[in-house]
Amino acid sequence: MSSPFWKPGTEKPRILEDEEGGVVFFSPSLASSSSGYGYASIEKQRQRLPVYKYRTSILYLVETHATTIIVGETGSGKTTQIPQYLKEAGWADGGRVIACTQPRRLAVQAVASRVAEEMGVKVGEEVGYTIRFEDLTNKGVTMIKFLTDGVLLREMMDDPLLTKYSVVMVDEAHERSISTDILLGLLKKIQRCRPELRLIISSATIEAKSMSAFFQARKSRHRMEGEELPRMEPAILSVEGRGFNVQIHYAEEPVSDYVRAVVSTVMLINDQEPPGDILVFLTGQDDIDAAIQLLTEEARTNRKNSPGLIILPLYSGLPRAEQELVFSPTPRGKRKVVISTNIAETSLTLEGVVYVVDSGFSKQRFYNPISDIENLVVAPISKASARQRAGRAGRVRPGKCYRLYTEEYFVNEMPSEGIPEMQRSNLVSCVIQLKALGIDNILGFDWPAPPPPEAMIRAVEVLYSLGVIDDDAKLTSPTGFQVAEIPLDPMISKMILSSSELGCSEEIITIAAILSIQSIWVSSRGAQKELDEAKLRFAAAEGDHVTFLNVYKGFLQSGKSSRWCHKNFINFQSMKKVIEIREQLRRIALRIGIVLNSCESDMQVVRKAVCAGFFANACRLEASSQSGLYKTVRGSQEIYIHPSSVLFRVNPKWVVYHSLVSTDRHYMRNVISIDPSWLLEAAPHFYQHQRLNPIVH
Numbered sequence: 271m272s273s274p275f276w277k278p279g280t281e282k283p284r285i286l287e288d289e290e291g292g293v294v295f296f297s298p299s300l301a302s303s304s305s306g307y308g309y310a311s312i313e314k315q316r317q318r319l320p321v322y323k324y325r326t327s328i329l330y331l332v333e334t335h336a337t338t339i340i341v342g343e344t345g346s347g348k349t350t351q352i353p354q355y356l357k358e359a360g361w362a363d364g365g366r367v368i369a370c371t372q373p374r375r376l377a378v379q380a381v382a383s384r385v386a387e388e389m390g391v392k393v394g395e396e397v398g399y400t401i402r403f404e405d406l407t408n409k410g411v412t413m414i415k416f417l418t419d420g421v422l423l424r425e426m427m428d429d430p431l432l433t434k435y436s437v438v439m440v441d442e443a444h445e446r447s448i449s450t451d452i453l454l455g456l457l458k459k460i461q462r463c464r465p466e467l468r469l470i471i472s473s474a475t476i477e478a479k480s481m482s483a484f485f486q487a488r489k490s491r492h493r494m495e496g497e498e499l500p501r502m503e504p505a506i507l508s509v510e511g512r513g514f515n516v517q518i519h520y521a522e523e524p525v526s527d528y529v530r531a532v533v534s535t536v537m538l539i540n541d542q543e544p545p546g547d548i549l550v551f552l553t554g555q556d557d558i559d560a561a562i563q564l565l566t567e568e569a570r571t572n573r574k575n576s577p578g579l580i581i582l583p584l585y586s587g588l589p590r591a592e593q594e595l596v597f598s599p600t601p602r603g604k605r606k607v608v609i610s611t612n613i614a615e616t617s618l619t620l621e622g623v624v625y626v627v628d629s630g631f632s633k634q635r636f637y638n639p640i641s642d643i644e645n646l647v648v649a650p651i652s653k654a655s656a657r658q659r660a661g662r663a664g665r666v667r668p669g670k671c672y673r674l675y676t677e678e679y680f681v682n683e684m685p686s687e688g689i690p691e692m693q694r695s696n697l698v699s700c701v702i703q704l705k706a707l708g709i710d711n712i713l714g715f716d717w718p719a720p721p722p723p724e725a726m727i728r729a730v731e732v733l734y735s736l737g738v739i740d741d742d743a744k745l746t747s748p749t750g751f752q753v754a755e756i757p758l759d760p761m762i763s764k765m766i767l768s769s770s771e772l773g774c775s776e777e778i779i780t781i782a783a784i785l786s787i788q789s790i791w792v793s794s795r796g797a798q799k800e801l802d803e804a805k806l807r808f809a810a811a812e813g814d815h816v817t818f819l820n821v822y823k824g825f826l827q828s829g830k831s832s833r834w835c836h837k838n839f840i841n842f843q844s845m846k847k848v849i850e851i852r853e854q855l856r857r858i859a860l861r862i863g864i865v866l867n868s869c870e871s872d873m874q875v876v877r878k879a880v881c882a883g884f885f886a887n888a889c890r891l892e893a894s895s896q897s898g899l900y901k902t903v904r905g906s907q908e909i910y911i912h913p914s915s916v917l918f919r920v921n922p923k924w925v926v927y928h929s930l931v932s933t934d935r936h937y938m939r940n941v942i943s944i945d946p947s948w949l950l951e952a953a954p955h956f957y958q959h960q961r962l963n964p965i966v967h
């Protein structure tokens with residue numbers, strides 16, 4: 271396999287502010303940490319981090335300013351150190367809590383365990399974390415809490431002013447996930463009522479000036495007599511210096527097949543570079559599986575040159591136990607190769623990683639409000655992401671990053687920042703969250719970057735049709751409030767609510783739990799035929815959702831056996847997760863007054879319940895189509911059933927789907943057949959103008 275030719279990057283020596291106000295890093299000429307990388311006590315390691323020199327300034331700025339924006343290079347110590355400095359300075363005294371948000375769950379868990387280790391405590395005591403469906407904190411004991419920004423938003427539903435927190439640090443703010451943007455808008459609002467709440471916005475690559483302008487533009491509250499208020503204009507602090515140097519290498523020529531290029535680059539590193547683990551960034555499970563297969567074959571053929579490669583995948587749908595393997599120490603004489611999505615892009619330290627291979631792509635959501643299609647598309651990353659990726663090397667010793675694109679492309683064509691998720695997503699979940707938080711005028715909300723009005727209108731329309739909001743665009747009672755209470759996509763939540771009325775909530779909660787994880791099947795990796803055969807054993811003519819019920823039943827009947835799972839190509843860890851999520855959903859359902867009931871074997875009501883939640887994703891088979899071409903009922907988009915569905919090639923006339931994937935075509939995943947008359951029953955407003963006839967009588 272031919273490998274790209276490499277040349278070292280020529281970035282200028284360190285500049286703190288480039289012309290666009292962004293921050294430029296990774297000068298090969300920058301000295302690495304003078305103290306080398308031997309073993310040092312944790313306290314020594316902490317003091318070596320660049321952020322340590324800024325400890326006093328950070329504490330001073332946080333004391334005197336409501337909002338502090340901190341820009342510091344990857345690995346400078348922002349995430350792990352600042353919360354500890356705040357705690358040491360007394361911000362967690364008197365039962366108050368310091369919150370630090372992360373865009374991703376894996377980072378939340380990893381950072382919490384590192385900080386707990388540094389403080390010599392157990393996770394769940396002074397240092398805790400909360401992610402969806404998992405809370406490892408102890409009320410009255412936890413002082414530093416790591417959580418996803420989505421979880422902090424949920425907490426606002428019960429405590430709109432976040433009264434238990436003294437400081438909220440929004441970390442990796444450059445990622446601009448929907449939740450981060452809503453959070454920033456709401457935190458700004460909260461500070462008007464609670465000026466004593468301190469905010470820290472931190473990142474390696476954030477546009478500090480525009481973030482500062484966002485927080486600057488506000489009316490400050492009237493000061494009460496004798497009251498000490500912090501300054502409301504934000505402070506900006508640049509933390510200079512980095513831990514260890516990372517040499518950047520660029521491909522000399524553009525790369526045509528990045529999966530193959532990844533494989534040959536890993537082999538090249540393995541042949542020519544000294545020991546050290548390799549972290550590869552690809553786009554999704556499919557790429558990762560393909561790369562692992564190729565790499566395994568290459569390593570087998572070149573066995574002499576590649577002793578002891580341990581190849582591990584990393585993506586969000588992977589069961590926890592498999593994800594955790596990436597943190598385990600690499601045995602002597604071996605080299606670990608972690609092949610990951612952008613889940614490992616921010617905040618993670620994988621100790622052994624010396625080399626990073628960056629494909630230059632990630633899967634990103636793109637939503638078209640006109641066609642109402644949301645896709646996960648493989649798209650080029652931004653400079654901010656590229657810098658984060660390179661920053662995964664050089665954390666505990668100097669490292670190297672191989673970028674599978676040219677330097678010319680990086681400098682001249684790669685955008686500085688990604689488009690905020692808010693501006694390229696379906697906003698149904700976002701709107702309901704705002705409504706649940708009492709924000710009625712969503713178009714007038716103070717966004718860091720306003721979403722497209724068409725997407726907002728579209729989301730309001732879907733929520734109205736789901737019966738979640740009323741004519742005044744307020745949450746309906748009880749449906750709207752109940753849907754908002756369930757921490758899932760509103761379509762899934764509505765499906766659960768309807769199922770109770772239809773008498774099948776036990777079944778639908780099982781389906782909802784399975785839809786919440788990426789896949790219950792083991793990845794086929796060269797065994798597609800066996801996987802297809804295994805699926806056939808459970809396949810239901812009604813579609814994937816009913817097939818899931820068959821798998822779940824089989825799993826229970828087997829006594830939750832791992833051997834049974836193995837035999838049937840079912841992922842045992844995923845099934846354990848399903849049981850866990852299902853229990854949590856049942857508890858939430860009972861709390862919000864949903865009656866739990868079972869329809870036994872009446873699958874018609876199960877299909878009706880799915881349709882009641884997912885009517886907006888209805889599709890009709892083109893009458894003349896031999897090729898399985900469907901069109902969406904709203905929008906007339908061309909669409910096909912994904913080969914992984916049990917309905918692939920079965921092609922029922924009418925279906926609703928759970929999600930889409932797009933390659934050369936749009937493909938529906940998790941599909942169930944419906945009767946079109948249910949669409950009118952479920953959402954008369956949504957479909958009143960549609961020509962469901964002549965098929966509906």
Ligand SMILES: Nc1ncnc2c1ncn2[C@@H]1O[C@H](COP(=O)(O)OP(=O)(O)OP(=O)(O)O)[C@@H](O)[C@H]1O
Pocket residue numbers: 319342343344345346347348349350351384474513616617618619621661664665666
């Ligand atoms: N689990 C860990 N094991 C060993 N060292 C670690 C671990 N976590 C953090 N460190 C050390 O602490 C340094 C700072 O990590 P931290 O996550 O605080 O940096 P950061 O400035 O937030 O960078 P980033 O935004 O890239 O995560 C790392 O570069 C590494 O040297």
